[in-house]
Amino acid sequence: MNEPRCVSNSSGPHIQAWITEMAAYVKSLDTNHLVGVGIEGFYGTGIAERLGFNPGAWAASLCSDFIQNSAVEHIDFASVHAYPDSWLPDASLEEKIRYLSSWVDSHLNDSENILRKPVLFSEVGYLRHVDPNSNSTADGDILLRVVYDKIYDSARKLQAGGGALVWQLMVEGTHMYHDNFSLVARDHPLTYKLIKEQSCRLQMLHKKEGDPGWQCSAPP
Structure with a gap:
């Protein structure tokens, strides 16, 4: 489920039970694919020292909990979202x-x-802040680079950082599906370059000699 939430604190155990049941059920049907939850990554009230990482007190009232939800046996990877413009x-x-x-x-x-x-930062979104001097999404690219650099540093150390996905990339002609976070990458050359560079440097960390497939066209 994408961003499971509930307005009643009493439902926290029900969300946890649902994740446990559904993850096991999906694995019983298909053992060949990874299963994630789709949570935003908010911390619940169970670990008080983590609450300060939430964007506000409201985040702990939605009955999801990053550690507890992600620790379920049949959940293969943790998922997190990041929307600093919306949250702050x-x-x-x-x-x-x-x-x-x-x-x-x-x-x-x-x-x-x-x-x-x-851990996969499965949604990283920022509003279309346009710098009038450069006609670029300058502020947003700074935020995206923060995530990219930390993911890369973690992956380089063979730690938990798995990747980050931009919400949301569109292609020409799909404007009817857009939201305030949407972009066609080629219309924003600096963002497009940033995405390509991150893809390349992550690929180079795991590339083995003779591997087929996509080749980097940008320096890592």
Whole structure:
């Protein structure tokens, strides 16, 4: 389920039970694919010292819990979302960078040291902040680079960092499906370059001699 939530704190155990049941059921049908939850990564009230990483008190009231939900036996990898513009709408860019840096570090550390599972930042979204001087999504690219650099550093050390997916990439002619986070990558050359470079440097970490498939066209 994408971003499972509930407005009643009493339903936390029900969400956990549902994840446990459904993950086992999916694995009983298909053992060849990885299973994740799709949670945003908010911390619940069970570990008080983690609550400070949430974007606000509201996040702990939605009945999901990153550590507990991700620790389920048949969940193969942890998932996290990151929407600093939506979660901290009144914050400055500098404040969002500090928050996002802490958010990513916390989930990388918990995935490595507690869950012992890889973590995928399965949605990283930022609003279309256009720099009038350069006609680029400059602010958003800074936020994306924060996530990319931390994921790469973790992967380079053979730790839990698995990757990050931009929400959401579109292609020409699909504008009817867009939201305020959408972009056609080729219309934003700096963002497109950033995505390609991250793909290349992650590929180079795991590339084996003679591997077929896509080849990097940008330096790592």
